[in-house]
Amino acid sequence: MIDSPEHRRLFDREGGRHRFTARRVRVTGVTDVLGRFVRVTVAGDELSDFASTGPADHMKVFFPDPESGILSGPEALGPGVDGIRRPDGAVFGRDFTPLHPRRDPSTGLPALDIDIFTHDAPGPAARWAMTAAAGDELILVGPRGSRRAPQGVDRIVLVVDETALPSAGRWLQDAATSTRVELVPLIGGQLDWVESYLREFGIPARVHRDGGSALYRLRQADVDDRTFVFAAGEAGTLVEIRRLLRHELGLPNYQYAVSGYWKQGEAAFDHHAPIDPDDNDDPEPSRLVAAGSRPRPDEANALGGRNR
Numbered sequence: 126m127i128d129s130p131e132h133r134r135l136f137d138r139e140g141g142r143h144r145f146t147a148r149r150v151r152v153t154g155v156t157d158v159l160g161r162f163v164r165v166t167v168a169g170d171e172l173s174d175f176a177s178t179g180p181a182d183h184m185k186v187f188f189p190d191p192e193s194g195i196l197s198g199p200e201a202l203g204p205g206v207d208g209i210r211r212p213d214g215a216v217f218g219r220d221f222t223p224l225h226p227r228r229d230p231s232t233g234l235p236a237l238d239i240d241i242f243t244h245d246a247p248g249p250a251a252r253w254a255m256t257a258a259a260g261d262e263l264i265l266v267g268p269r270g271s272r273r274a275p276q277g278v279d280r281i282v283l284v285v286d287e288t289a290l291p292s293a294g295r296w297l298q299d300a301a302t303s304t305r306v307e308l309v310p311l312i313g314g315q316l317d318w319v320e321s322y323l324r325e326f327g328i329p330a331r332v333h334r335d336g337g338s339a340l341y342r343l344r345q346a347d348v349d350d351r352t353f354v355f356a357a358g359e360a361g362t363l364v365e366i367r368r369l370l371r372h373e374l375g376l377p378n379y380q381y382a383v384s385g386y387w388k389q390g391e392a393a394f395d396h397h398a399p400i401d402p403d404d405n406d407d408p409e410p411s412r413l414v415a416a417g418s419r420p421r422p423d424e425a426n427a428l429g430g431r432n433r
């Protein structure tokens with residue numbers, strides 16, 4: 126293992142904090158994209174100062190109560206102001222990756238896409254996506270900060286399942302032109318659709334398809350001391366991936382980032398939970414956002430307290 130100031134600099138990730146607020150947005154389009162993704166386009170004036178410059182950025186998306194259909198979530202403290210007001214009662218917030226922030230030429234409104242994977246045990250998010258329609262409303266909170274891809278590395282290896290494919294697309298877009306990006310899918314079955322999904326992001330990625338297991342594929346990827354690894358998916362599955370990176374390959378913790386995007390059998394999983402509580406000296410998971418942008422206590426409560 127190399128762990129020196131020069132080596133550490135290779136993996137520097139530029140970061141910054143954004144205005145932390147809640148934004149009410151309206152669905153303007155719903156399309157089926159590849160695999161089992163529903164792409165929801167949302168737009169609204171409140172997105173005018175929305176910023177997201179990091180590939181692992183995420184926002185908490187608040188969905189309507191699946192029973193009553195009523196949407197509640199945090200509210201902005203005021204225009205241009207940093208901070209949110211906590212909602213009373215239960216909320217249904219889940220984490221998603223913002224895609225393609227832009228100004229929609231047809232409406233002139235700021236807009237972005239959310240690709241929602243309609244998984245087998247759909248909760249409030251996936252269930253909502255299956256019947257989403259133009260005119261529906263959502264509330265978005267975050268991202269509170271961004272960290273860019275390390276610009277000095279030779280390779281970035283992305284170990285991802287379906288839920289982290291939107292993020293993989295963003296890693297492809299943010300990688301330096303001199304950086305090769307490779308994908309180790311935590312996805313079973315036919316993988317042609319994964320390549321097609323990623324192609325939309327404009328930069329080709331090599332997809333490791335050999336062998337059945339992700340561990341085998343990751344070993345085949347030959348991670349060296351100029352490779353950064355991002356792994357995201359089901360939290361339990363990531364335990365052995367993280368052990369391989371940390372113990373078998375002996376990577377220093379600035380050379381990889383592992384993030385549990387969901388956990389089998391657990392609704393509204395909190396991705397700040399350590400992947401392996403018995404073996405945890407990774408930096409705070411908020412390193413995936415801006416350095417020094419740890420949630421303040423009021424932010425953490427507003428997002429987590431009564432989430433169902």
Ligand SMILES: Cc1cc2nc3c(=O)[nH]c(=O)nc-3n(C[C@H](O)[C@H](O)[C@H](O)COP(=O)(O)OP(=O)(O)OC[C@H]3O[C@@H](n4cnc5c(N)ncnc54)[C@H](O)[C@@H]3O)c2cc1C
Pocket residue numbers: 181182183219220221222223240241242243244245246247248249250251252287288289291292385386387388389390391392393394396433
């Ligand atoms: C930083 C971050 C970014 C994310 N970005 C995206 C994104 O862009 N697109 C996306 O689709 N997801 C993304 N996710 C994952 C998403 O937040 C979870 O899958 C979420 O649990 C879905 O909410 P739900 O209401 O459908 O299910 P929940 O109510 O949270 O869970 C209900 C049940 O479904 C199970 N479950 C949850 N997800 C899956 C799954 N993928 N496969 C099988 N079972 C599952 C749970 O274990 C639970 O038993 C992201 C997560 C994080 C932390």
